[in-house]
Amino acid sequence: MPIDQEPLVSVDKLRVEFRGEDGPIVGVENISFSIAPGETVCVVGESGSGKSVTSLSLMRLVEFGGGRITSGRLGFSLNGEQIDLAQTDSETMQAIRGDEIGMIFQEPMTSLNPVFTIERQMTDGLRVHRGLSRTKARARALELLQQVRIPEPERRLTQYPHELSGGMRQRVMIAMAMACEPRLLIADEPTTALDVTIQAEILALIDRLKRETGMAVLFITHDMAVVAQMADRVVVMYRGKLVEEGPVERIFAAPQEEYTRKLLAAVPRLGEMRGKPAPEPMRLVGEETAQASPTPIDAAPEPLLKVSNLTTRYPVKGGLFRRTIANVHAVEDVSFDIGRGQTLALVGESGCGKSSCGRSILRLSEPTSGQVLLDRTDILALNNRDLRRRAWRDMQMVFQDPFASLNPYMRLRDQVAEPIRNFAIKTAGTVEDRVAELFDRVDLPRSFMSRFPHELSGGQRQRVAIARALAVNPKLIIADEAVSALDVSVQAQVLNLMMELQAELGVSYLFISHDMAVVERVAHRVGVMYLGRLVEIGSRQQVFENPQHSYTKSLLSAVPVADPTQRNIRDDLNFRPIPSPVFPLGHIPAPSIYDEVAPGHQVLRAQMGLGLD
Amino acid sequence: MSYILNRVFSMMLTLFLISAITFAVTNILPGDVAMMIMGTQSNPEALAGLRETLGLNDPLLVQYGRWVGGMLTGDWGSSLVFKEPIAPLLLQKMTASGLLVLFSMAIALTCAIPLGVWAAVHANRWQDTAASSTAMLGVSLPDFFWGIMLILLFARGLGWLPSSGFVDPGDDLGAAVRHALLPSLALGLGLMAHLTRMTRATMTGILKQEFIRVARAKGLNESTVVWRYGLANAVGPVMTVAGLQVGYLFGSIIVIESLFNYTGMGWLTYQALLNRDIPLIQASVFVIAAVVMLANLIVDLLYAVVDPRIRLS
Numbered sequence: 001m002p003i004d005q006e007p008l009v010s011v012d013k014l015r016v017e018f019r020g021e022d023g024p025i026v027g028v029e030n031i032s033f034s035i036a037p038g039e040t041v042c043v044v045g046e047s048g049s050g051k052s053v054t055s056l057s058l059m060r061l062v063e064f065g066g067g068r069i070t071s072g073r074l075g076f077s078l079n080g081e082q083i084d085l086a087q088t089d090s091e092t093m094q095a096i097r098g099d100e101i102g103m104i105f106q107e108p109m110t111s112l113n114p115v116f117t118i119e120r121q122m123t124d125g126l127r128v129h130r131g132l133s134r135t136k137a138r139a140r141a142l143e144l145l146q147q148v149r150i151p152e153p154e155r156r157l158t159q160y161p162h163e164l165s166g167g168m169r170q171r172v173m174i175a176m177a178m179a180c181e182p183r184l185l186i187a188d189e190p191t192t193a194l195d196v197t198i199q200a201e202i203l204a205l206i207d208r209l210k211r212e213t214g215m216a217v218l219f220i221t222h223d224m225a226v227v228a229q230m231a232d233r234v235v236v237m238y239r240g241k242l243v244e245e246g247p248v249e250r251i252f253a254a255p256q257e258e259y260t261r262k263l264l265a266a267v268p269r270l271g272e273m274r275g276k277p278a279p280e281p282m283r284l285v286g287e288e289t290a291q292a293s294p295t296p297i298d299a300a301p302e303p304l305l306k307v308s309n310l311t312t313r314y315p316v317k318g319g320l321f322r323r324t325i326a327n328v329h330a331v332e333d334v335s336f337d338i339g340r341g342q343t344l345a346l347v348g349e350s351g352c353g354k355s356s357c358g359r360s361i362l363r364l365s366e367p368t369s370g371q372v373l374l375d376r377t378d379i380l381a382l383n384n385r386d387l388r389r390r391a392w393r394d395m396q397m398v399f400q401d402p403f404a405s406l407n408p409y410m411r412l413r414d415q416v417a418e419p420i421r422n423f424a425i426k427t428a429g430t431v432e433d434r435v436a437e438l439f440d441r442v443d444l445p446r447s448f449m450s451r452f453p454h455e456l457s458g459g460q461r462q463r464v465a466i467a468r469a470l471a472v473n474p475k476l477i478i479a480d481e482a483v484s485a486l487d488v489s490v491q492a493q494v495l496n497l498m499m500e501l502q503a504e505l506g507v508s509y510l511f512i513s514h515d516m517a518v519v520e521r522v523a524h525r526v527g528v529m530y531l532g533r534l535v536e537i538g539s540r541q542q543v544f545e546n547p548q549h550s551y552t553k554s555l556l557s558a559v560p561v562a563d564p565t566q567r568n569i570r571d572d573l574n575f576r577p578i579p580s581p582v583f584p585l586g587h588i589p590a591p592s593i594y595d596e597v598a599p600g601h602q603v604l605r606a607q608m609g610l611g612l613d
Numbered sequence: 614m615s616y617i618l619n620r621v622f623s624m625m626l627t628l629f630l631i632s633a634i635t636f637a638v639t640n641i642l643p644g645d646v647a648m649m650i651m652g653t654q655s656n657p658e659a660l661a662g663l664r665e666t667l668g669l670n671d672p673l674l675v676q677y678g679r680w681v682g683g684m685l686t687g688d689w690g691s692s693l694v695f696k697e698p699i700a701p702l703l704l705q706k707m708t709a710s711g712l713l714v715l716f717s718m719a720i721a722l723t724c725a726i727p728l729g730v731w732a733a734v735h736a737n738r739w740q741d742t743a744a745s746s747t748a749m750l751g752v753s754l755p756d757f758f759w760g761i762m763l764i765l766l767f768a769r770g771l772g773w774l775p776s777s778g779f780v781d782p783g784d785d786l787g788a789a790v791r792h793a794l795l796p797s798l799a800l801g802l803g804l805m806a807h808l809t810r811m812t813r814a815t816m817t818g819i820l821k822q823e824f825i826r827v828a829r830a831k832g833l834n835e836s837t838v839v840w841r842y843g844l845a846n847a848v849g850p851v852m853t854v855a856g857l858q859v860g861y862l863f864g865s866i867i868v869i870e871s872l873f874n875y876t877g878m879g880w881l882t883y884q885a886l887l888n889r890d891i892p893l894i895q896a897s898v899f900v901i902a903a904v905v906m907l908a909n910l911i912v913d914l915l916y917a918v919v920d921p922r923i924r925l926s
Binding site: 061064097099107110111113115128160176177 | 822823824826827828830831832833834837842845846873919920921922
């Protein structure tokens, strides 16, 4: 809530330009907002909206990325005086950075210097700004690590970044930014790269530190759910311009601008599918909602894909002769079915084995044991030739990163035509006609056929990847985080496209995702994975409305809700590192035993060595 | 520790292979040691007798075994040309060439690192273009060209340094350094150009990293950010390339030492080849290979010092 006193920061008509090949490119223009002491202001927008440029401008770091503040004022109250950060000389800026304004960045894996110890990185700011001696700076660093609740803080100081997990590194980053007790903390997408349970902890941590120290927070994010949980006030940005600004409750309850309404509509909200048996497309403002005809609830009794006791282990090599010294148990005794025209979602956090599971079904990673039946064909028994000719014709994959999964040197036409030629698929007309038809089907203009991948946006590229998968008329598409890299409005469109295609073509999906809210929208059935095991599987309603396994429950409760009236960020006390899936060679894990709590709803019995509570 | 053992073990294996290959190749070449000793016009019976005494009629494998045994026990035989025992000869020449390699490496690194960092900091501006084109010039011209240029400038023109010859550092250190300076510079220029480009490329990548932005956000001054946070990450890759260049330097010294009449390993090897001094060829190729590998082993071990991520327990 706005606090009635002089603002700490007042941005006025900010304009930032970048050097372009043909003259300057406007990064942001006419941006004005203010931050009061002790207030959290969230700047929200999709990629390219200029939200990071705005925050980097406040730190005057934008200049190091080739940007220039060409006009506007960046008012900041320093020792009771109002100064303009846009006009401040670089020495004063150095004194302000890290002292008056602290900053946290998105990637905890890359934002710490890999060759310096945590101690050195935590103390150098203190020594510069506070002139502390080595021992005093060390004592303060230790105190900070305790404040952000890192286990074994003394040991962490002597460690290097690669020895810490992502969540722990982000805690170190926060501790570092807090070192000189800044009056403003800028957090640029601080939880985007983190798993949802760790995100919940980090959000709670930032919120607690804010309450304890009374600092102001400028929080940059693309995630409306995080905004709803964190913000006092919200600034919505789009293409370098400020769209709307206001208190968080008002923005969510009564958005004034068309763009804000669109953005909010595209956000899947956990719980909004409560009581609905079948998946539903997103409502997109300004587009008529293609009402996907309800998918047949698997009339045929026999499932399309039947996975039984699938186990995949990766060897860990070491020693003088690079022998296998241990195994990563990536997928451990996993069984599930996928019905025709249905979607099974596999959810879980990074490293839980969901991607390995998808890859094992296609034998892109060779499973250690188990059975995979696709239409009664035993996939694991096929030789290499049949695997290519039959299995990969019936099962296709769409990957997370459409930038990496398309060949930059090939025209899109050829990339979509490639599987048709490779598998010698019979087409009614020419191959060219079939490709054109596929472009129509994924709602891409035919003129794109002669383009190269770099000429397309992320969403358009993902449509090409889907068209390429559809080219062979597959029965099953394995979508591995297929919409995770896309902006929320684009994500909604691609999800709707996938659901339409399912209704039209009867294709089944194995939808691998970490995003619970998206999964709730698209899945018929949901499997939750943890440490290589399927801990719970059931219909979407069963898993989301009546979760049984403790891990499913904690996962669901960690998802931020896109509603400012339902704040569910808890205290950040329960710091629990995920146990390692690496086991010694002879280790024979216990088989997965499930209890059927309702028809089709199975829960892993006991803890099966998962290291939970 | 097991990493070091591992490396030493694989180095032994490589050395063994090298010894076998050099031995085989020198034996395939026309002419043998007996012919070299007695000359082409010699009496066939005396030649056959000498072959018998030298054991040249034994199967190749036996000869190879005898040679390896000799190498291992310190009996490296005698040079046919120099009529001296090979081991002390090689030691002396290796010291002379080691001086050149160390000097040129030092010259190259002290110039290349600041220049490369400077170019990276000013990436895509005139400073970068200037540094990069100078480096390109250095890379594209052969080092004997620099040798000739240096002789013309410093020896003939200015007369500051001797144009040729070698002085043993044990006899007169000052003179030894003066004689080593020009050949080292000739070797170092090409190397420097190469390392400048490498430093620039590595640093350009590093300066775009998030942790550099974080360092700036902490309020550290720009020189700390670049020269400590940045450079600490570039040292490893640059050092690795420098280590690989030691092999290239030993190739170059054959030309440069002959040009400067500097009697080191390069000059010695050249003489050995010219005169088909087979025992000397075998031993010097082996020693050069061992020194190059040792240099790379040291670099790899140093890598673990500068980069904790590859520090192995």
